[in-house]
Amino acid sequence: MSACGLHFFIPDYIQTALRTLEAAGFEAYLVGGCVRDALMGVTPEDYDITTSALPEQIKALFGTEYKTIDTGMKHGTVAPIIEGHAVEITTFRIDGSYSDNRHPDSVRFSAKLFDDLSRRDFTVNAMAFSPTTGLADCFGGQEDLQKRCIRCVGEADKRFGEDALRMLRALRFSAVLGFTVEEQTANSIHKNIGSILNVSAERIYSELKKLLAGDNCAAVLRRFPCLLQTVLGITPSPTQLAALEPEATVGFRLAVLFIGEDCGRLKSLKPDNKTFRYCSDLVRLYAIPLGMEQASPGALFLWMRAHQADCATMEALLELHRRMECAFAYEALCESLAEARLKNLPLTAAELALSGEDLKKSGFSGREIGEKTEQLITAVLAGRCENTRGALLAYLSEE
């Protein structure tokens, strides 16, 4: 890594790419998210380069020394592999008209950096930086970074009309960075949110997931109830929105939002199975009565067995109840859960101190083994027997 102006640390392999392009007489800049992050003092996750060189010229220039990947020749992107990193280099571009709210009908290459910055979504994402020429900020991106504000480049209605996903990106950046959405940009989102449905479910979910991982997500959902109404058909209550905080996983936050709702709506956004199962399990369990009757280790495990809740899910469920401010036995249930684990109470057959083999040796066979195991688990959880091999064998012989 080496340092340059603006405290911008640029890894050597990126410096190499920039220098190679400039040495051949082309303009080359870092652009977009990496410039935004660096100006905020955050180490960028990846670096995008924009250049006046055409895709074929980029290929020819790097091809002699590096392997290159044509990641998107049509859109002007070539990625040479430098020091093991695929460095995405994209020709300055003007996006053509948009007829589907999502994809430009065509892209044109340009010789001007200004054109490339103009097509970008938000002012804070529309800055370029080169170690030789410094920062290019044509739309007040630095000022908006200082104001902590997300503002469209150009007219919001037009930009969201071109690509409806940008609305979700604006809200995502606001949730993740804790920035406010500038007034005209915000008004335009309220007005145009319906067209988000022209965007594929996968893309909506991918942005929504990032939004829900953001520290500021509750504030964003409060200010833009239209988002969840449009993409999921749900209107969470103020208590639910408050329960999103403090930090939590995306699965947990989805469960908060879906309390009392049918999780089938979430399925339509094609979430990954793990997150969907986590969310729908919590929502299902939340609807089942739970209270002082379960506030002993054995009773709690019996409830969990009856409703297929493992310990991790139970912990999350208790947290969900706590955040939803239900007047219920939160403390007592947490203690019961901890005590049940400490005492090694059996939640599953595998946790019973007597195995199927042991039962076979005691003369049981076939279905009896499963039935006996269930009986023994219940006996332990009801406090009639300890979960030790000796105690369980003695209990069997007494029966």
Ligand code: ATP
């Ligand atoms: P992050 O990578 O942290 O999600 P990012 O700003 O780098 O944020 P990318 O999706 O990697 O986002 O896009 C890189 C850059 O490309 C953006 O900073 C922005 O300049 C531009 N960009 C991305 N998507 C769009 C879009 N839908 N419309 C206009 N410009 C976009």
Ligand code: MG
């Ligand atoms: Mg990025």
